[in-house]
Amino acid sequence: MAAYAKPPTASLSWTKLLPSSPFATALVSFPRRRNRSAKTVFVVAVSSGAKPTVLVAEKLGEAGISLLKEFANVDCSYNLTPEELCTKISLCDALIVRSGTKVTRDVFEASSGRLKVVGRAGVGIDNVDLAAATEHGCLVVNAPTANTIAAAEHGIALLAAMARNISQASASVKAGQWLRNKYVGVSLVGKTLAVMGFGKVGSEVARRAKGLGMHVIAHDPYAPADRARAIGVELVSFDEALATADFISLHMPLTASTSKVLNDETFAKMKKGVRIVNVARGGVIDEEALVKALDAGIVAQAALDVFTVEPPPADSKLVSDERVTVTPHLGASTMEAQEGVAIEIAEAVVGALRGELAATAVNAPMVPAEVLTELKPFVELAEKLGRLAVQLIAGGSGVKSVKVTYGSARAPDDLDTRLLRAMITKGLIEPISSVFVNLVNADFTAKQRGLRISEERILLDGSPESPLEFVQVQIANVESKFASAISESGEVKVEGKVKDGVPHLTKVGSFEVDVSLEGSLILCRQVDQPGMIGKVGSVLGEENVNVSFMSVGRIAPRKQAVMAIGVDEPPSKDALKKIGEIPAIEEFVYLKL
Ligand SMILES: NC(=O)c1ccc[n+]([C@@H]2O[C@H](COP(=O)([O-])OP(=O)(O)OC[C@H]3O[C@@H](n4cnc5c(N)ncnc54)[C@H](O)[C@@H]3O)[C@@H](O)[C@H]2O)c1
Numbered sequence: 001m002a003a004y005a006k007p008p009t010a011s012l013s014w015t016k017l018l019p020s021s022p023f024a025t026a027l028v029s030f031p032r033r034r035n036r037s038a039k040t041v042f043v044v045a046v047s048s049g050a051k052p053t054v055l056v057a058e059k060l061g062e063a064g065i066s067l068l069k070e071f072a073n074v075d076c077s078y079n080l081t082p083e084e085l086c087t088k089i090s091l092c093d094a095l096i097v098r099s100g101t102k103v104t105r106d107v108f109e110a111s112s113g114r115l116k117v118v119g120r121a122g123v124g125i126d127n128v129d130l131a132a133a134t135e136h137g138c139l140v141v142n143a144p145t146a147n148t149i150a151a152a153e154h155g156i157a158l159l160a161a162m163a164r165n166i167s168q169a170s171a172s173v174k175a176g177q178w179l180r181n182k183y184v185g186v187s188l189v190g191k192t193l194a195v196m197g198f199g200k201v202g203s204e205v206a207r208r209a210k211g212l213g214m215h216v217i218a219h220d221p222y223a224p225a226d227r228a229r230a231i232g233v234e235l236v237s238f239d240e241a242l243a244t245a246d247f248i249s250l251h252m253p254l255t256a257s258t259s260k261v262l263n264d265e266t267f268a269k270m271k272k273g274v275r276i277v278n279v280a281r282g283g284v285i286d287e288e289a290l291v292k293a294l295d296a297g298i299v300a301q302a303a304l305d306v307f308t309v310e311p312p313p314a315d316s317k318l319v320s321d322e323r324v325t326v327t328p329h330l331g332a333s334t335m336e337a338q339e340g341v342a343i344e345i346a347e348a349v350v351g352a353l354r355g356e357l358a359a360t361a362v363n364a365p366m367v368p369a370e371v372l373t374e375l376k377p378f379v380e381l382a383e384k385l386g387r388l389a390v391q392l393i394a395g396g397s398g399v400k401s402v403k404v405t406y407g408s409a410r411a412p413d414d415l416d417t418r419l420l421r422a423m424i425t426k427g428l429i430e431p432i433s434s435v436f437v438n439l440v441n442a443d444f445t446a447k448q449r450g451l452r453i454s455e456e457r458i459l460l461d462g463s464p465e466s467p468l469e470f471v472q473v474q475i476a477n478v479e480s481k482f483a484s485a486i487s488e489s490g491e492v493k494v495e496g497k498v499k500d501g502v503p504h505l506t507k508v509g510s511f512e513v514d515v516s517l518e519g520s521l522i523l524c525r526q527v528d529q530p531g532m533i534g535k536v537g538s539v540l541g542e543e544n545v546n547v548s549f550m551s552v553g554r555i556a557p558r559k560q561a562v563m564a565i566g567v568d569e570p571p572s573k574d575a576l577k578k579i580g581e582i583p584a585i586e587e588f589v590y591l592k593l
């Protein structure tokens with residue numbers, strides 16, 4: 001076998017290279033411009049050049065607004081009705097909200113695919129329809145850390161204010177009264193506090209309550225016991241927490257399983273005279289059951305920052321009950337937290353609009369930056385292999401079953417393939433539909449279209465320095481418009497590698513080729529004979545089509561061969577016809593990358 005590389009200058013002398021495989025591969029490399037500015041767009045399809053538009057629908061700190069303005073047109077429109085939001089959203093690429101705006105399915109539908117990022121300037125994302133966001137390929141990011149301390153401090157403030165009747169006593173003094181006997185409180189020291197939900201806020205509340213001399217226990221089915229132990233907190237069962245606590249402080253998210261977790265049945269399990277603090281979400285308490293528990297004397301007092309409906313109705317029995325201290329969802333409302341949240345969310349939204357993967361993505365896999373950098377050329381390879389594979393299929397063959405094989409010297413735990421799978425899915429689906437596929441909606445879109453993607457990893461010997469040696473895509477039970485793309489086992493098969501950071505196609509069906517995956521590609525099957533490269537090259541040359549790469553893979557000398565030709569410009573129909581008319585060419589296909 002012989003392989004040839006054309007030197008970087010446009011001379012006609014050829015350099016002989018070493019043979020590399022049982023199938024002969026001739027490689028002709030032309031100097032070419034590489035589009036280094038092309039960005040892998042994981043999430044967002046904001047066209048380059050146009051400034052994206054960000055709708056800020058609730059008050060956001062100035063530092064965040066300034067950051068957004070450096071990159072986007074920013075529309076700060078507060079207090080929109082649901083209808084107004086739906087009208088505006090079709091002109092926006094990103095939306096930023098706090099907890100006061102419901103981002104419903106209607107909002108995603110009204111955006112007609114333009115909305116690519118929803119930024120929740122805070123922690124709780126229960127006001128965003130995540131399923132609808134995912135189905136519409138819209139990334140949801142939040143700002144999970146900047147308001148933790150503010151929420152914990154508010155929890156402690158409510159705990160102490162409730163125990164000492166601060167708000168009631170204050171109101172009575174302002175009303176001209178001096179009721180020293182009425183407002184005798186209870187002490188915190190030595191009392192048992194049950195922290196329900198030992199996450200970021202819960203653990204900070206626990207730490208502070210310990211400082212107040214309280215005995216702190218916690219219930220959280222997912223929290224590691226050693227983290228609790230480290231701050232002197234014992235993790236207990238739900239029932240034990242209810243039965244032993246003098247104070248209960250709620251810090252879990254509102255989910256299907258935590259909705260109304262405090263209800264008639266669970267209030268009945270509590271110590272008589274228990275006091276409840278809620279700075280999590282109103283929906284974790286059945287509010288009617290709390291009213292009954294207060295009336296029955298099970299609950300002595302409550303302090304609520306959050307409500308099932310916000311603001312609560314004017315006739316709310318909880319709000320009017322003197323034993324209940326209330327604040328208007330102020331947990332995150334400190335100057336410091338709001339500035340921090342605004343910066344955190346602005347950075348996340350701008351990053352997502354730039355096509356970067358957000359570290360605070362709520363509905364997409366979080367891929368650490370270093371993994372992302374390493375996988376980037378493979379991500380490009382994956383998408384291009386998907387595009388090639390689907391274009392090789394004959395019209396009328398439905399794609400149902402795709403097998404992706406990753407060859408790697410890395411242990412399976414060390415190779416996160418979600419990103420690659422998503423990009424293969426994107427490559428497979430986008431050329432044959434109007435759907436925009438990204439990391440957020442790839443699995444959903446594949447499932448919806450009845451596309452089954454199975455993955456296999458082959459552990460190779462060698463150095464695990466590179467995350468992957470090759471990626472192979474096989475589509476079963478289909479016919480191909482380029483018969484040579486069908487492998488011995490009957491699938492349409494393409495395989496690729498990354499060489500010097502550039503994705504290459506290295507196998508089509510059973511033929512080994514080597515062509516850089518840039519521009520577009522012509523695949524020809526021919527009878528191997530001298531002069532074929534020249535013949536095809538001159539047809540393209542006459543058309544002023546620049547050939548970037550050429551490679552020939554053959555079974556044996558003078559037998560069948562597959563020639564892969566990378567072209568910078570799309571050849572005209574006439575040029576393709578002329579290629580097809582070259583007598584030795586048995587079949588050919590033009591593929592857009
Ligand atoms: N009032 C406010 O302004 C305000 C401010 C910040 C946060 N919050 C709310 O506080 C809550 C906690 O926020 P965070 O930042 O600590 O979140 P987090 O995700 O860090 O912690 C939540 C914890 O709840 C636990 N959990 C989940 N299901 C549970 C269950 N059934 N029982 C017990 N624990 C369960 C999780 O394991 C996790 O450890 C959220 O609801 C958030 O929206 C409110």
Ligand SMILES: O=C(O)[C@H](O)COP(=O)(O)O
Pocket residue numbers: 098099100121122123124125147329330331332333
């Ligand atoms: O989940 C949160 O972060 C808090 O509830 C704060 O919500 P807010 O941003 O609407 O104050």
